[in-house]
Amino acid sequence: MRITETMMSNYYIGSINQLKDRIALLQRQISSGVKIEKPSDSPTGAVRVIRNNDQLNQLDTYLKNIHTGLSFLDQTTFALQSIQDEVLNVVGKLEELNNPINQQNMSLYADMIENSLRLMVDVANSKADGKYIFGGTDQTAKPFVYSSDGQTIEQNTKIRGYNKVRISQEIEQRINITGIEIFGTIVSADGTLDKNSSVGTIVTQNRAIYDNLGNQYNLQVNIEKTNSNQYQVTYNITDGGGNTVYTSSTPNQLVFNPTTGALETLDGKSPSVINISVPANRINFNIDLSQLRETDTNQVLLNANQDMDIFNQLKIIIDNLRNGIPPTEEQRAAVNVFNSKVIGKLSEIGNIINQFTSIESMLTQQNLDITENNTQVNGVDVAKAIIELQNQDYLLQLSQKLAATILPKSLLDYL
């Protein structure tokens, strides 16, 4: 083949360009630490990196959420432990008051229990991360306040609702104990409704309820069938004299699942507790209809978790002590029940914390795995790259030296 000087210089320039191109690429990779700078460097690799980064982003958020949740749960645990300490203190004092000798110092005991009560109310109103720990999803007002006359402690009517966080792709976990769960009075309607009964059939149930001063009232719950699998619920509260103090203005609409018989919706939403509040009579309790089932029998029972909340229970005990009346067995039992409830909630929180901790370990491991995968796909083996860079540099020098020696030569040099 006939070789011209232009061909020789073209070969030289071509190979020099290739070497420089490779050297530039290696230098960029070493300085940036990544192999894939743009999708066309490796279309499938780029997609893997995008997906991995997306997952890493998610994991970071879940881990952040777990840390936020753990911090809130730790504060909740601390608050519940503080409340429990005070409750145990009160239980001890109430036990001591069984001793007739101590009954001579009822006023002193009243002071001591009042101190515990104030501390408990204070803790129940405490905040973590700017939120009322027991405020549920309503953060507009303090969960508990003393009434203007100081006789009772009034509960915010909306201290319900779970504060949920996502801690993995599939898991949304609540991080709070609501005020209603721990302090609230919940009347639950348990039992069954007859799906075969005719429209217009009314099932009525009554139960004693108490105001914050300990006065008894009667709660009447009326459940009327309005359509197939549909009912409406109304409530009446009457005092000891038979006077109506409350009638529900709008009935609650219940819809049951025709197949499973479970309550599907309450007023068009997923079932939750309904708060009934009659401020004039210091009545504040919640009704839970979620356990109602539609089967083939009408049998509804109204059960309450407590007659009244712990704060007003203690307030009555204190007022009685100041009036020389020792606590009754029922009152002692109510305080002990509350103590058990606190222990139960502490255990519930412990379980959530354990779940968070396990998932945190899992997510951390996942994070490491994905990061490693990302490194395999996109990371630069710096040592290998440097060796190759050195090699390419040698080749470049060699190529330049050869070109410098051979290119200028022609017959002209020997004439």
Added chain:
Amino acid sequence: MAITKIFDISSRSLSVYRRALEVTSHNIANANNPAFSRQRVIFETDISDLNAGKVWGNGVRISDVQRVRDALIEAHIREANSKFYNNSRQSQLINNIEQFFSEPGDLGLSNLFAGFFNSFDELATSPNSIPLRLSVINAANNLSTKVNTINQSFARMKQDIKDEFQNQVQAINTLLKQIHQINKEQFTNSYKGLAVNDLLDKRDDLIQQLSQIVNITVTYDQNNNANISIGGALAADGLHAAEFEATESNGRLSIKLKNGGIPIILNGGQLNALSEIYSDKIPAYQKNLDQIVTAFVDAVNQVHKQGYSITNPPQTNINFFDSYENGVLKVNQSILDNPSLIAISADGDNGNGDIALQIAGLREAQIVNGATVVDAYSALINGIGNDALLQTNYAQANNMVLSQLEDQRQSLSGVSIDEEMTNVLKFQRSYEASAKLITVADEMIRTILEMV
């Protein structure tokens, strides 16, 4: 034979070798001119005389100065040029498009989508936190800015391509005029018996330049005129040069004859690359991006509208995004002005973040034609990456073919200094020998004269 004949033969020989040296020096002078084809002097024996029953040689003469050129290689180079410049330009343009998306990287849209969903996940932990609400707004702003920037870049690139397309059409018209002019000149010069090699080199170079811009067909007539057609339309010959203009029909860029006609089908050269990217690739990428963003905006708005704000009183039925129209994504201005309007409460309680969790959950929802946002977006990026890689690979392959063809052309038509210097020596020696003959003849005549 008379002694004077020696003078004649030697004198002619001197002229022939002087001319040969001129051609050689012309070759050497153009050794680095890539458009030049080496020229070769064709010697032949001058017609002999018949005298006294004997044949008397008349020495040497130049029958032709040939341009060493292979028409087949030239045709292959034109074809390879057309393919290479098409693929190479498409590769460059798609590489530019890749940069719009900044993938895979922190500033890429995938990361900003993730940031948007994450911000809602975090807001769910503390739904009434204003800093976290501002963080949602920040994430939404980053996302909308990136979407808008990508769309603006597409629009700007389309305009740039259109401008470049028009410039290239002007370049075609100029080249066609020049080729036509050279056709005319070479015909006239040939007719007058003048050398046309350099003109033909110039014309070949212009034709190669034209083949880099657009797909052409070249034929040569009996007068050695180059007849050029573009997409079947006669563009230039010995008689005229056509003028083309850029045209856009149904969003497709093409060219057509200025005096009428239909748009020409482009299939090679830079013009085809510009048309493909402008008319096919960019609209397809934009459509894909629009689908993703529209599905995303609709899904977020649909969930957000169900939520309640933390204003007093709580408001509902609020869109998070105002609109996504003409490539512009707008976050609801009211939300930008008042973060409390981010409606993530499912029941109106200001501490409820259920809607935030639902919006964050859209990350896993198959809302874009049965795919998640990140999957659909990854497919888009994968498509762009593959397109760029494909064109780069084609360009590299065609470049190799082109290099080999250029080598072949150089091997045949290129100037070798060694070869030319050998010729110089050879012709110089012949010239010296001819001169010496004149001296000899002179001495012979002097000898005869001295005898008288």
